[in-house]
Amino acid sequence: MNIEPLAGHPTCWHRAGQGARAALMVHCSLAHSGAWRGLEKRLSDQFTMLAFDLPGHGRSADWDGAGDFQDASVQIAEALLDRETSGPVDLIGHSYGGTIALRLAQRAPKRVRSLTMFEPVLFAAARDHPAYAENAAYMNGPFADAMRSGDRMEAARLFNVMWGRDAAWQALPQSLREDMARRIHLIPAGKPVTHDDIHDQIAPGALERVELPVLLMEGARSPALVGAVHDVLEARLPNVQRHVIGGAGHMAPITHPAEVGDAILAFLRQTAPTRP
Incomplete structure (x- = not known):
């Protein structure tokens, strides 16, 4: 585990696994990168995974409140990828971390091989629900x-x-x-993204341009708003699969890591052959 400046922010990050595929994992709000421990174990043979604590989370420095929280998080993620990877990566994001993973894919699609989002909290997509x-x-x-x-x-x-x-x-x-x-x-601090779509992630054409393979996951016991958001994303993303984890809720990446991991591996086998 390392604590060092990334994009000017003291950030705690770690590497796990020894697989051929490089992946970046972005945790949910109020958690930390250790929340991925169970999923890392499940994926360790296939992936070499990077994970970091978002600003103000885990052992990373407090967020200073300047600017937009997602902007700061995305810049840290990009700095980590620039330094620790050399080719396309698989992105895995949970909840608010899913919005960050999506934005990374929208900003630099050529550096992303696949995108997995577990219940990204882009509530603005379902304003009419x-x-x-x-x-x-x-x-x-x-x-x-x-x-x-x-x-x-x-x-x-x-x-x-x-x-x-x-x-x-x-x-x-x-x-x-x-x-x-x-x-x-x-x-x-996340409301400008979750409710206001400050970065136009769901603006007309924004999702349609994400042509890489996307896995959209949810828990069967999650709130109705999750399904409403996913209905919109599923309709607009051009290359998307949707998977429901039975008996699980919003925290399934932590409570059901085996099921979540197996779904990710099955998705990648179907959509993106392993490359070194």
Whole structure:
């Protein structure tokens, strides 16, 4: 594990696996690169994987709040790829990390061999769906109220419950709940991407130009908004497969790494022959 400046930001990153294919993995909000441990184990024979802690996450330096959070994350990812890889890579992104992986593919498609996104939170794609209005009301109501009052633990609980169940929050160790509460301000920092599409990732023609193979994955128990977003992405991406992980929710890359890993390997066997 290394901590060093990438794009001017002190960043923690690591390498795993010994496979012929190079991959970059981008974790979800409030997690860190260690969340990929189970999936790395599953993919280690096929991939040499890079993973880093997003700004303000894990052991990376705090985000200074300057500019756009996704911009900062993308620049770090590109700096890591520039230094540690020499050819096309497979991108794997979870949740907010999926929006980053997609943007990397949109910015430099020639350096990307395939794109796997597990529930990318591009909610703006489903603005016309009732689930979007429900999500916005929740985030602008109870969640925003907790943030304004300074109750970071309650804000973290509300965010966690939205993506799972209250019982799942109660089952988390207190140390993990406290860690999520410390970082909860990074959730509103993602809103310009998730709800406002500040970088036009879903603008007319933007998805249609992503011609490389895309695997879109979701949990069978995930919120309705996930399916609504995926319906739009599936309709617009020209070379996409969609896969549902039975019995899983939004955190399937952590809770169901074997199933997620097997789906990725099957997707790559079908779409992109292994190249050195």
